[in-house]
Amino acid sequence: MFLSLRSTHFALVFCTLTLCGCFGGSAEQIERATVSGTVTLDGKPLPEGSIQFIPDVDASGKPLRGKAVQAQITEGAYRLEAGQGPTVGMNQVLINASKKTGKFQESDGQKTEILKQYLPAKYNTNSTLKYDIKTGENTADFALESK
Known part of the structure; x- marks a missing residue:
C-alpha cells in the first residue's frame, strides 16, 4: 500500500513537471x-x-x-x-x-x-x-x- 501510494505520488509530480517544461524539454523561450x-x-x-x-x-x-x-x-x-x-x-x-x-x-x-x-x-x-x-x-x- 505504501509503495503504491508513493508510486502514484511520484507519477503525479513527474507529469506536473513534464507539463510545466521543468525538465528542459523542447519548450524553447521565444x-x-x-x-x-x-x-x-x-x-x-x-x-x-x-x-x-x-x-x-x-x-x-x-x-x-x-x-x-x-x-x-x-x-x-x-x-x-x-x-x-x-x-x-x-x-x-x-x-x-x-x-x-x-x-x-x-x-x-x-x-x-x-x-x-x-x-x-x-x-x-x-x-x-x-x-x-x-x-x-x-x-x-x-x-x-x-x-
Missing part, C-alpha cells in the same frame, strides 16, 4: 520585444490600418521561430508591448489599409460593405518591408508612397 512607431502615406499619417511583423531570420540567417503579430494603426501610430510584440530578429513587415467602396455583398441574409486595399502591394501582399527587432524598446517608422 524572445519578444516592444515596438512602436508611425506610418505615413505621402507624408501624412495613415488614418487607420494594420501592421504585421512576421518572423524572418536571425543574425546568423537561420529562420526565426515565433508567430506573426499585428497592431492597429490609428492616426499614423501603433504600438505592441513585449508580451504581444514581435520576435527579436529580422521580421517581414506588412501594412494594410482599406477604404469603403460603396458596394455591398450579401451572404446568409447579411449585407456587408466591400472594402478595398488602397496601399500598393509592395507594402502588403508583395511586401518588400523588413525591420530588425532588437531586445527592449524599438521604434519602427514607415514612410509609404501611394505610387
